Amino acid sequence: MVINGDIIFTQNNDGFEIYENGFLVIEDGKVKAVQKDYSGNEEVINKQGMLIIPTFVDLHLHANQYANCGLGYDEELLTWLEKYTYSEEVKFKDLNYARDIFKEVLTKLWEAGSLRSVIFASLYKETSELMFNLVSEAGLSAYVGKVNMDRNVPDFYIETTEESINFTEDLIKEFNNNSLVKPIITPRFVPHCTIESMQGQGDLAKKYDVPVQSHMNESLAENVWVTELHPEYKTSTDVFEKYGLFGGNSKTIMAHCIHNTKHELELMKKRNFYPVHCPESNANLTSGIMDVKGMLEAGLPVCLGSDISGGHNLFMPKQIILAIQLSKMKARMEDDLSKVLTLSEAFYMATKAGGSFFGNTGSLEEGYSGDFLVIDTDSIMAPHEVRSPIERLEKFLYIGSPSNIVERYLQGAKIDKPFKE
Ligand code: GUN
Numbered sequence: 001m002v003i004n005g006d007i008i009f010t011q012n013n014d015g016f017e018i019y020e021n022g023f024l025v026i027e028d029g030k031v032k033a034v035q036k037d038y039s040g041n042e043e044v045i046n047k048q049g050m051l052i053i054p055t056f057v058d059l060h061l062h063a064n065q066y067a068n069c070g071l072g073y074d075e076e077l078l079t080w081l082e083k084y085t086y087s088e089e090v091k092f093k094d095l096n097y098a099r100d101i102f103k104e105v106l107t108k109l110w111e112a113g114s115l116r117s118v119i120f121a122s123l124y125k126e127t128s129e130l131m132f133n134l135v136s137e138a139g140l141s142a143y144v145g146k147v148n149m150d151r152n153v154p155d156f157y158i159e160t161t162e163e164s165i166n167f168t169e170d171l172i173k174e175f176n177n178n179s180l181v182k183p184i185i186t187p188r189f190v191p192h193c194t195i196e197s198m199q200g201q202g203d204l205a206k207k208y209d210v211p212v213q214s215h216m217n218e219s220l221a222e223n224v225w226v227t228e229l230h231p232e233y234k235t236s237t238d239v240f241e242k243y244g245l246f247g248g249n250s251k252t253i254m255a256h257c258i259h260n261t262k263h264e265l266e267l268m269k270k271r272n273f274y275p276v277h278c279p280e281s282n283a284n285l286t287s288g289i290m291d292v293k294g295m296l297e298a299g300l301p302v303c304l305g306s307d308i309s310g311g312h313n314l315f316m317p318k319q320i321i322l323a324i325q326l327s328k329m330k331a332r333m334e335d336d337l338s339k340v341l342t343l344s345e346a347f348y349m350a351t352k353a354g355g356s357f358f359g360n361t362g363s364l365e366e367g368y369s370g371d372f373l374v375i376d377t378d379s380i381m382a383p384h385e386v387r388s389p390i391e392r393l394e395k396f397l398y399i400g401s402p403s404n405i406v407e408r409y410l411q412g413a414k415i416d417k418p419f420k421e
Pocket residue numbers: 062077081085188189215218281307310
């Protein structure tokens with residue numbers, strides 16, 4: 001397959017690779033070449049005047065909070081969880097309710113061009129199993145986590161330690177050999193998992209070589225709580241590390257990582273560790289502003305997540321732009337302009353950085369998975385406005401919407417809108 005258009009991607013985060021009116025050659029689902037001319041025999045798909053960019057990767061979202069998007073942001077994290085979140089998530093015991101919402105979430109991810117994502121599905125085993133199957137049915141790629149919580153949650157929404165461990169193991173056994181939809185071990189965060197549960201989850205991560213995702217250092221109140229629960233360890237990093245949930249053998253995603261100590265940053269650097277910046281969620285819940293630039297300079301692969309429904313938007317360009325804007329606020333307030341994130345840095349976070357969690361995805365370099373979007377920016381141009389490819393990408397990221405995405409490809413195959421009746 002050969003596609004002709006304005007191809008843009010980030011090989012590194014310090015600038016864009018731009019092939020104006022270039023040719024993307026895909027073979028066996030992978031990028032074979034990106035080139036200025038094409039003289040081979042394949043039929044060329046003409047997308048001249050359109051942008052061709054990697055698909056977005058959303059490294060952190062809660063599918064069972066979708067109905068709460070836009071609600072409750074006068075609260076901070078811990079009271080928001082209590083007042084809004086559990087009462088919604090408990091509804092996912094009902095598989096029919098879960099199916100309707102999950103289909104909607106996956107359709108919105110498809111629309112937004114996030115063909116790969118890492119999902120907190122549900123506390124319940126059958127509901128989580130449903131999510132694995134729906135992601136497959138939609139033709140998307142994801143890591144899906146059954147959320148584990150066996151302490152400090154309401155009586156109506158809790159499970160036993162045995163349930164956390166056994167159900168997690170059941171789902172690993174069922175789905176670990178899949179290629180596009182895979183399991184991820186999901187302790188919700190330190191305050192919601194007993195040490196027995198964390199130990200069991202860490203053992204599973206090691207036994208099956210399965211990655212881990214959780215939250216940490218999101219809010220100051222959360223960190224005080226962790227210190228009270230574990231005075232011997234003090235930080236979530238030390239607790240997760242103790243129980244094998246901090247990027248030991250397996251890759252680890254931690255959402256937020258705002259209020260980190262120096263010691264924690266040192267350990268992150270030594271591990272197979274993916275910090276996820278969730279700018280909209282952090283703004284909504286008054287959590288703080290991650291020092292993205294500092295973490296990038298430390299060599300950490302900072303990625304981006306929508307964190308719905310802490311965030312309220314699945315369209316990753318919203319997160320890209322807010323990440324930049326928050327970094328500018330932080331830079332100005334700290335009188336340190338080196339903290340400003342550039343467009344290419346933020347785009348890289350939402351494509352190649354997050355994509356690296358899945359292997360060679362999120363870029364259009366040779367050998368990368370043929371995951372790309374075709375974007376028509378005509379509707380966001382002013383009359384008589386003529387722009388270069390990079391300017392059109394910039395405008396798409398700032399003022400575009402999912403409706404500008406006209407085609408979506410995963411591993412070189414066009415993915416149509418899922419779940420059409
Ligand atoms: N920490 C523990 N649970 C959650 C959650 O559901 N959302 C966010 N943003 N942080 C959390």
